[in-house]
Amino acid sequence: MTGMIQVRIHGRGGQGAITAAEVLATAAFKDGKYAQAFGKFGPERRGAPVESYVRISEEPISIMQHVYDPDIVVVLEPGLMDVIDVRAGMKGDKVILNTDTPCEGCVNIDANCIAMDAIGKAIVNTAMLGALIKVTGIATVDSVAEAIMERFPGPVGEKNVAAMKKTYEAVQ
């Protein structure tokens, strides 16, 4: 990895976009990197479009602004593709999309299905991290698993780790 990697996660209020960002940053730190995670806060309510951001770098990060030019975009809900320009400002070309209907030009993964199997709920934030790290290598599976367990100790964490690993394996 050279330079700083910037990730933008699009989700809907209640899907855990900010938690995913925090877990990813924690994992990157465990891998020995500097990281920063934050959300674009607003009058969120369940279902409204939200964004969260992660920066990962070998060097200390001294930048305090939203991510306008992401290297990678993660979309937690396919309906967002119709209402948000998820590619806005992108430097990279990788959009990782949770969907059961493949979208051209995206890395498509049916994370809902995986999350239903592993967790019993269509909560895909941790599952989508598996896809993200498979495609980009910006954090290791072990570190993400550890970060998930720290955030959700016990059976909830274990189910989320299972979903993350399944997605990691499912993505080409």
Next chain:
Amino acid sequence: MPNQIIEGSQAVAKMVRLCKPKVLAMYPITPSTHIPETLAQMKANGELDGTIIRVESEFSALSACIGASSTGVRAYTATSSQGLALMHELLFATAGMRLPIVINVVNRALSAPLNIFNDHQDSMSERDSGWIQLYAGTNQEAVDMTVQAFRIAEECLLPVMVCMDGFYLSHTYEVVDVPDDIKGFLPDYQPEHCYLDPNKPMTIGTWAMPEPYMKLRKELNDAAEKSVGTIQKVHDDYAKAFGRGYGDGLIEVTGEGSTAIVSIGSVCQNIEAVAKEKGMQLVRVRCFRPFPRQQLIGALKGKKSIIVIEKNAALGLGGGAMFHELRSALKGSDAKIACYVVGLGGVDVTLDYLRKVADSADSLGDGEVRWQNE
């Protein structure tokens, strides 16, 4: 590499725990909420010694702190925006009673319109209350300032606000070093004055006729001005003990150039990067009260042009409070001084925008004020 990745609010709460306040009276308000929340969780886990008083408003929070501090114990609270505004009359009382209370102010815009996002209008509006005001540039500095604040407060018998930007700092997960212990840097609070003890009777915060009232206000002003030396000494001691310092403790100067940008808070991270690109100097104000007049005059000597960038507006006067104070301090200097009011109500002050600000240096007139949304 620092020892953990943690949200800014949680990092500050961890440091507050190490400072062992005996009384914490807090009323959660966005974006300061995660500080009381984390401290309450620590209390529930048996990790926090102090007593948490649940109050029904910010007015009560500071009132409870005043009561606690008046008995000679360390007292602490955290708040934001309307919460700080509701404390307004008690802020003046705290300073007037010379009570060394520490507040973490998580900066947020004031109503109306209602807005939960970051700017500095809340704390800047309390600048003449007699409190020392420190502004963090990073989460690391917010952590370091918090422990320094208790020592400064107790050595000067003045209350201290540690200001950190709402969301930008408070809600950002970052790599931060939070010490496991503070190695005696902050001794137990042993009050010698301004506390109530039946064996050593004294009255504080009482009625005063005009002459003694004015005498006490003058003494308060002198104490606030004189606290400059203590703020620097405490900063230097901390830098020695923990290996982290920030300029001279009052201002931090980075880079060189005939144009200087003067600013405050976490936006200085972006400004520093742009100033470096553009061959300009950044003077970051770390301590706004007492106003570091001599240090700023020294740092800005010989500059051709000075741009003040700040997240507050002196409504009806134009420009921000710091701009007007700096112009007054630099009266007689040849430098052209202009102001940008930015980031009100959380408008993102981006690198791209700051490049435009830097490029505008030559076109700015002396005393000119521009707003980011103009």
